Amino acid sequence: MTDADSRLIEWLFHESNITRYKISKDVGISESTLSRIASGETPIDAVRFGYARKLTEYARLVKYSQHAQALLDKDKGQTTLISQTLQQLRDVYGEGADKLIESVLSERKKDNKMESKGGGES
Numbered sequence: 001m002t003d004a005d006s007r008l009i010e011w012l013f014h015e016s017n018i019t020r021y022k023i024s025k026d027v028g029i030s031e032s033t034l035s036r037i038a039s040g041e042t043p044i045d046a047v048r049f050g051y052a053r054k055l056t057e058y059a060r061l062v063k064y065s066q067h068a069q070a071l072l073d074k075d076k077g078q079t080t081l082i083s084q085t086l087q088q089l090r091d092v093y094g095e096g097a098d099k100l101i102e103s104v105l106s107e108r109k110k111d112n113k114m115e116s117k118g119g120g121e122s
Helices: 006-014 020-027 031-039 049-093 096-116
Strands: none
Touching: 006 031, 006 049, 020 031, 020 049, 031 049
16 A cells, blocks of 8 residues: 655656646546646645545656656766767777677676676686
8 A cells, every 4th residue: 555655756757747637638637626636726735635645655756757767867868979970989989990899798698607607707
């Protein structure tokens, strides 16, 4: 069972960039009720526990998905940087760059396998 968390609910309304319309559709609470909660007209501690629990659970999902998206974006940025670096190596070293890159990647794979088996040096 999920507990209600007023901080997460506040974050959901004021910092998550999720519209009340979307929240309403996703959790099944009317927009007017959400507006009263978000504006403080209905204090969070006076919100029905079932609603508060739904909003907390939804806020957690939103927060996790935003965090996951940020990680994917970061990884995508790193992948782009690696691709650009590889292209620069090819531009500088010509056809020999691919052999050099394959050699380095092969060595890294061997090193990673050794470390995962506990064979890495300390």
